[in-house]
Amino acid sequence: MMGTPRSWLYRLYDRRIKQEIGPGEQVPRHVGVITDGNRRWAKEFGTTTEHGHRMGADKIIEFLQWCEEIGVEVVTLYVLSKENLARPASEVAALTSIISEMVDRIADRDVVSIQLVGDLRVIPEPLRSQLAAAQQRSAAGDQTAKTMTVNIAVGYGGRQEIVDAVRSWLEEQRAAGAGLKDVIGALSEDVISEHLYTKGQPDPDLIIRTSGEQRLSGFMMWQSAYSEFYFCEVYWPDFRRTDFLRAVRSYGRRNRRYGR
Numbered sequence: 109m110m111g112t113p114r115s116w117l118y119r120l121y122d123r124r125i126k127q128e129i130g131p132g133e134q135v136p137r138h139v140g141v142i143t144d145g146n147r148r149w150a151k152e153f154g155t156t157t158e159h160g161h162r163m164g165a166d167k168i169i170e171f172l173q174w175c176e177e178i179g180v181e182v183v184t185l186y187v188l189s190k191e192n193l194a195r196p197a198s199e200v201a202a203l204t205s206i207i208s209e210m211v212d213r214i215a216d217r218d219v220v221s222i223q224l225v226g227d228l229r230v231i232p233e234p235l236r237s238q239l240a241a242a243q244q245r246s247a248a249g250d251q252t253a254k255t256m257t258v259n260i261a262v263g264y265g266g267r268q269e270i271v272d273a274v275r276s277w278l279e280e281q282r283a284a285g286a287g288l289k290d291v292i293g294a295l296s297e298d299v300i301s302e303h304l305y306t307k308g309q310p311d312p313d314l315i316i317r318t319s320g321e322q323r324l325s326g327f328m329m330w331q332s333a334y335s336e337f338y339f340c341e342v343y344w345p346d347f348r349r350t351d352f353l354r355a356v357r358s359y360g361r362r363n364r365r366y367g368r
Contacts, residue, residue, distance in 0.1 A: 129178065129353065129356055129357055129360055134356075134359075134360035135178050135179050135180065135356065135360070136180060136312075136313035136314040136336075136356065136359055137180065137181045137182060137310050137313055138180070138181065138182040138183075138184070138309065138310045138311065138312045138313050138314075139175060139180050139182070139183050139184070139312065139313070139314050139315075139316065140183075140184040140186070140312040140314070140315040140316070140327065140328055140332070140335070141171065141183070141184070141185055141186065141315070141316045141317070141318075142186045142315070142316070142317040142318070142321075142324070142325065142327055143164055143167070143168060143185060143186060143187060143318065143344040144317055144318050144319040144321055144343075144344055145164075145318050145319030145320075145342070145343030145344045145345070145346075146160040146161050146163065146164035146343070146344055146345060147160055147161075148160075148319060148343055149163065149164075149343035149344070149345045149346065150163075152343075157199055157202070158199075158202040158203075158206070160345060161202065161203050161206045162206055163345035164344050164345050165206050165207070165209070165210040166345075167344055167345055167347055168185060168187070168210060168214075169210070169213055169214070170349070171183075171347070171352065172214065172217075172220070172256070172258065174349050174352050174353075175256065175352075176219065176255065176256055178356065180256065181255070181256060181257065181310075182256070182257045182258075182259065182309055182310065182312075183256065183257070183258050183259065184225065184258075184259035184261060184306070184312060184328065185258065185259065185260055185261060186261045186264065186325075186327050187207055187210075187260060187261060187262060188203065188204075188207060188226075188231075188261070188262040188263060188264065189261075189263075189264055189265060189325070189326070190226075190227065190230055190263055190264065190265045190268065191265075193230060193232075193263065200232075204231075204232060204235040207235065207239075207260075207262065208234075208235055208238040208239065208242075211238070211239055211242045211260055212238075212242055214242070214246070214258055214260075215242040215243070215245045215246040218249065218250075218253050218254075219253060219254060219255045219256055220246055220254065220256050220257075220258050221246050221247060221251075221254045221256070221257050221258070222242055222243045222246040222247075222257075222258050222259075222260060223243065223257060223258070223259050223260070223306075224239055224240070224243055224259075224260055224262060225259040225260060225261045225262070225264060225305040225306060226260075226261050226262045226263040226264035226265075226269075226305065227263045227264070227265065227268050227269075227272065228240075228262070228263060229263075230263040231262055231263045235262075239260065239262065257309065259305075259306060259309075261327070264305075264326075264327075265326055266324070266326035266327055266328060266329035266330070267326060267329065269304055269305055269328075269329070269330065270300065270304075270329065270330055272303075272305070273300045273301075273303035273304045273330075274295075274300065274303070276303040277295070277299055277300070277303050278291065280303075281294075300330065301330070301331075304330060304331065306328075306331060311328075311331040311332070311333070311334065311335065312328055312331055312332060312335045313335060313336065313359065313364075314335065314336050314337075314338060314355065314356070314359045315327070315328070315332055315335045315336070315337050315338070316337075316338045316339075316340065316352075316355050317337070317338075317339050317340070318340045318341075318342055318343060318344045318347050319340075319341075319342070319343050319344065320339070320340075320341045321339070322339045324337075334364070334366045336358075336359050336362055336364065338355040338358055338359065340355065
């Protein structure tokens, strides 16, 4: 079967966009994505919220494959904010189960190393233990085969991340016996960066948000100072490879000035 004319045209268009993406420096090393719109997608199509979240999880698996194809090294997925945990208990239970299953699928990929990003203290059990086990499993095996780091942002809040970074630095200095004057004098942007959840990683080059919302909702507030943003109208379950390649092409055509 050759597929429908529409699907054939999409494949042709995908190929054309991919050819327009230059090599090396034009591909973002680190892509962050706010996977927004699962609930609204479900409502629009007359299905359950749980089904919307499941479709969103399946899309994440596809998305990681697209990133791998063009050589993205780090992907940060904003899948569960601290605010999400305040939703009705039945929805939270379904969502945490779906996230656990999705992360297990990601951990099964030999090329992926998982890192949990967020305040894990607020994550309910058994999800916290399941995510930790998936992270540990992804760290096993041949590390030279790992071509992509996938950050799973769960229980995440950008303000809390900065608070945690400063607290970590202060605790480190207290343990070293440093005086308050020395601590104040040593505090810097680099110090905070070294204590973020994503320490040791490059800041995101490109942040994508779906569903038409044009805000970050606290996502990577510190790291996104010089990121490029791409806002897409479609809900996350409907996000296509074509949309992703458009975002990467748009990124490659921008003149990044880093505040200069």
